[in-house]
Amino acid sequence: MAESALRPIESIPAAVLFDMDGLMLDSEQAMLETWREAALAESIDADDSLWLAMVGVHDRASFAMLTQRLGEDAATRLRDTSYRLYDQRVVAGLPRKSGLLELLDLLEAHGIPKAVATSTRRERALSKLAASGLIDRFAVIVTGSDVEHPKPAPDIYLLAARELGVDPRRCLVLEDSEPGVRAALAAGAMPIQIPDLIEPGEELRGFGHRIAASLEQVREMLAGVLGGGGASAVAVRG
Missing domain, CATH: 3.40.50.1000 (HAD superfamily/HAD-like)
Structure with missing residues (x-):
């Protein structure tokens, strides 16, 4: 460039x-990695482009985007699992x-x-x-x-x-x-x-x-x- x-x-x-x-x-790299882990764990087809589209978007709006794309059940499971995995990284301290x-x-x-x-x-x-x-x-x-x-x-x-x-x-x-x-x-x-x-x-x-x-x-x-x-x-x- x-x-x-x-x-x-x-x-x-x-x-x-x-x-x-x-x-x-x-933190965004950590979020992306836990997103991938959660999608695999929940057997949900959610590629990186969907997560990247939510970067910088507030929680409510991002969940609405997930629900529209995946349906409420899959969106809820993906969100909850990725949050749980991500929280483990937060406790350990995210790199500055x-x-x-x-x-x-x-x-x-x-x-x-x-x-x-x-x-x-x-x-x-x-x-x-x-x-x-x-x-x-x-x-x-x-x-x-x-x-x-x-x-x-x-x-x-x-x-x-x-x-x-x-x-x-x-x-x-x-x-x-x-x-x-x-x-x-x-x-x-x-x-x-x-x-x-x-x-x-x-x-x-x-x-x-x-x-x-x-x-x-x-x-x-x-x-x-x-x-x-x-x-x-x-x-x-x-």
């Missing part, structure tokens, strides 16, 4: 809002994405507020963050349990900004998925997308948001504008 220069960040953000799955935690801790250190060193804004329901989100050693790094954690309308609606990012006491239009949002990018844009925030398992399609790229290859590159961008070292523009996907 051709690379181009990522536009530098022009000003210091009032806050940085983090998605969780696929952005901070290497490369560069995450260094990025958090940089923001804390410069006093930049930060929040988690995840579509995952609260109980599971807190479990993931705790098991991965991240829960104490965020004063504000907003989940899918806290809003009426999940991503791609802007509610979760508007609430995160409000709880931090900042203008959402001055927030930097870090996302991996299309629904999350759309939610950030709808909130008036500035998203940087770091794709995980799914590359952004042409329609999403048409929004013109920044698309980085890694959290390390995001850190370099922020270090440039914060004066903490690093380049203010880096090579990215796109």
